[in-house]
Amino acid sequence: MTSGRRARARRKLPSTYTPAPIHRFKVGDRVMIKRAFPPGHRRTPHYIRGKVGVIERICGAFPNPEELAYGFDGDPAKVLYRVRFQQKHVWPDYRGPALDVIEMEIFEHWLLPATGRALAAKLTQTG
Amino acid sequence: MSDTTFDYYARRKHDHDHDDHAPVAGQDSGPASEYEIMSRAMQELLEAKGVVTADEIRRRMEIFEEDFPYRGSRVIARAWTDSAFKARLLADGKAACAEMGVELEATRLIAVENTPDVHNVIVCTLCSCYPRELLGMPPTWYKSDNYRARVVREPRSVLKEFGTVLPDHVTLRVHDSNADMRYVVVPMRPRETKGWSEDRLAEILTRDTLVGVTVPRVPA
Amino acid sequence: MSDTPVNKGPHDLGGAAAGPIDTTDHGMKFWEKQANALRNTLSRKEIVRVDELRRAAEDLGDQYYKLAYFERTTMALRTLLLEKGFITEAELKAKMAEVRARSDAPGAATGGKGSGR
Numbered sequence: 055m056t057s058g059r060r061a062r063a064r065r066k067l068p069s070t071y072t073p074a075p076i077h078r079f080k081v082g083d084r085v086m087i088k089r090a091f092p093p094g095h096r097r098t099p100h101y102i103r104g105k106v107g108v109i110e111r112i113c114g115a116f117p118n119p120e121e122l123a124y125g126f127d128g129d130p131a132k133v134l135y136r137v138r139f140q141q142k143h144v145w146p147d148y149r150g151p152a153l154d155v156i157e158m159e160i161f162e163h164w165l166l167p168a169t170g171r172a173l174a175a176k177l178t179q180t181g
Numbered sequence: 182m183s184d185t186t187f188d189y190y191a192r193r194k195h196d197h198d199h200d201d202h203a204p205v206a207g208q209d210s211g212p213a214s215e216y217e218i219m220s221r222a223m224q225e226l227l228e229a230k231g232v233v234t235a236d237e238i239r240r241r242m243e244i245f246e247e248d249f250p251y252r253g254s255r256v257i258a259r260a261w262t263d264s265a266f267k268a269r270l271l272a273d274g275k276a277a278c279a280e281m282g283v284e285l286e287a288t289r290l291i292a293v294e295n296t297p298d299v300h301n302v303i304v305c306t307l308c309s310c311y312p313r314e315l316l317g318m319p320p321t322w323y324k325s326d327n328y329r330a331r332v333v334r335e336p337r338s339v340l341k342e343f344g345t346v347l348p349d350h351v352t353l354r355v356h357d358s359n360a361d362m363r364y365v366v367v368p369m370r371p372r373e374t375k376g377w378s379e380d381r382l383a384e385i386l387t388r389d390t391l392v393g394v395t396v397p398r399v400p401a
Numbered sequence: 402m403s404d405t406p407v408n409k410g411p412h413d414l415g416g417a418a419a420g421p422i423d424t425t426d427h428g429m430k431f432w433e434k435q436a437n438a439l440r441n442t443l444s445r446k447e448i449v450r451v452d453e454l455r456r457a458a459e460d461l462g463d464q465y466y467k468l469a470y471f472e473r474t475t476m477a478l479r480t481l482l483l484e485k486g487f488i489t490e491a492e493l494k495a496k497m498a499e500v501r502a503r504s505d506a507p508g509a510a511t512g513g514k515g516s517g518r
Contacts, residue, residue, distance in 0.1 A: 070274050100409045100416075122453070125450075150337050154353045157357070214472075227443075242434050331419050342424055394424075
């Protein structure tokens with residue numbers, strides 16, 4: 055934890071974040087959202103699947119909403135990240151400035167490392 | 182290089198005065214719809230079965246009406262006047278609110294800051310997630326299919342519909358609150374508000390400025 | 402794999418073609434405020450989870466597009482209360498008939514003041 059978080063924990067203030075001591079990705083990592091289309095309740099919008107972004111922050115570990123939605127307890131908790139994407143990458147017809155971004159929260163099991171090979175495969179796909 | 186004296190947020194000539202303090206007045210008129218009947222029926226059945234009490238429901242209605250909608254402006258007004266608090270708010274929104282005695286219950290708050298180079302806008306494309314304990318209930322436009330569909334894809338056009346025009350050198354960050362986090366925008370403080378009290382500042386921090394579709398306006 | 406979206410729920414609206422936004426806040430009617438309070442109370446008590454309510458709304462299929470926000474959430478709550486056995490269809494039908502009879506009675510109010518949808 056940062057010293058700020060330690061101070062707040064001492065004063066027992068509630069935090070936005072939860073601990074995620076084990077996390078696969080770190081801030082700044084390039085990641086690809088899985089091109090998976092499972093049925094049922096998912097919090098990964100269709101428009102971002104298959105897209106490549108950068109980890110903006112780690113939010114913590116939370117019960118899996120895909121399980122909570124059906125009455126299960128969502129354990130084990132999954133690490134949740136904020137991921138930032140270039141709008142021009144997400145929408146081929148995006149007309150705004152190149153620096154415009156979109157950010158959202160993605161659970162770890164929806165993320166793949168965007169290595170050179172993964173990126174090349176992504177870029178050779180049509181559409 | 183950003184110019185802090187330029188009014189970045191040009192307004193369209195014919196923009197309507199977007200007063201987001203006052204929902205359009207109307208009445209519960211006409212016969213109750215099927216859904217109103219259904220909702221009341223479910224509530225009465227649950228009350229009869231002891232699952233909820235009428236008192237509990239009434240108290241929550243009061244809190245949503247009289248308490249929640251007024252908190253966001255106060256928190257952001259504090260951030261405008263106290264830069265150390267603002268830093269703590271940006272680092273951990275829930276903790277900073279709790280410091281002020283604003284208990285966000287289930288909401289995990291991330292505050293995002295507008296600067297001369299960056300503007301933020303919030304949406305939940307999948308449903309209508311919103312920091313309700315900080316801002317009250319979301320406006321009807323926030324929950325509308327058209328906002329949810331378009332603000333992620335053509336955000337600058339959407340902002341124009343609210344009378345907000347962003348120059349190209351201002352980067353736009355759209356935040357889709359699709360999981361456990363909820364968001365509030367910390368707008369830029371207009372220079373003309375120098376010396377204002379927190380109460381006076383809170384008045385121009387309208388709900389729509391905290392979602393990011395408009396910016397604070399200093400009355401002429 | 403085809404280009405048509407697979408397993409995309411009606412709620413997954415990001416990027417869909419859509420028209421102009423009605424930027425006026427039409428607020429909430431009394432019954433909608435009450436419905437919101439009911440849902441909020443149930444989820445705070447962990448009787449129904451917000452995730453379950455979302456899933457039930459998403460499962461409305463094409464009906465989703467025909468319903469307004471609080472109509473969707475009312476249908477979702479109905480689904481969950483039946484699913485979890487808090488109420489039966491027969492009970493709900495009977496209670497709805499009773500509530501409708503009361504609200505249709507001459508001079509009956511539909512609730513407090515509220516604003517349009």
